[in-house]
Amino acid sequence: MPGIDLHTHLAPRVDEPPVGPPALYRPDLLEEYLDEADLDEAIVTIPPPFFRQGLDEPEARAWVRSVNDGLLRARDGHDRLTPLAYLPLEHPELALDEYERVRDDETWAGLTGAAGGGSSSLAAPELAPLWKALDEDGRMLLLHPGATPDPRLAPFYLTNLLGNPGETALAAAQLVFGDVLARHPGMRFVLVHCGGLLPAVVGRWQRGADTHRPGVPDLSESPRESVRRFYVDCLAHDRAVVDLAVTMFGRDRIVLGSDWPFPMGTRDPRALVAHRGEDFVHRAETRTAQVALGRSGPTVLTARTAASS
Known part of the structure; x- marks a missing residue:
């Protein structure tokens, strides 16, 4: 099986000055990174500055089509770079429309959307038709934090250092306590x-x-069970946190992710999980990545095997 980095970025060329690191506009450099890391494939998404969550619906409709079509053009001729189509979760009807526009194009490996920020609550009824469609089609959605709307986080680069991890946890909470994960196992x-x-x-x-506790609904499955439906990348920059993630999600739920080409990422994602052993690293970059992408069937974890993970 090919080795896969499930978390990399490319930026489309749009009619404005370039935003972000220059490498975002260089698919050839992303392929060089794959060679350097001895990996075969990169799953690519637009970077958070291109989410544009503050746009109203008509502007967002034009923008989302532009960035998705632009991402296809950006990786054209680079077959090792496989794109995810962006869905604007702050506009649920538009997100469904965009999914229906791209759903039959096999170039896309799946979808991506913003975790938190300006997105609608992922438990909102307005998103139910989108979840139903993705569930029926067995699609993957990668959630990536965008802008953090808390002004207290402006100093010390905390919008990234603290805000991004918090937005991801908020999105996960909405999916868990909204019973979204249990209702859409596909x-x-x-x-x-x-x-x-x-x-x-x-x-x-x-x-x-x-x-x-007040406000906590009766759930189809417990939070501890529900979170084991998530896949997560290895980008913790701390072995102890990786080990905690294995305990919480399961050893068959960890994939490689570099966040290329951003400084908060890594050029050696394997090193972040190397302490777990060669078999674990190989599983993360091959089998688990393939399952997360829907390219092969999942390994079912029972409560007993989960506890031993």
């Missing part, structure tokens, strides 16, 4: 940055459900 959600703050709060969520 689709797969991938969380970047090793799940953000999520691994650290699963126990607290479970305690809230066990003690019937």
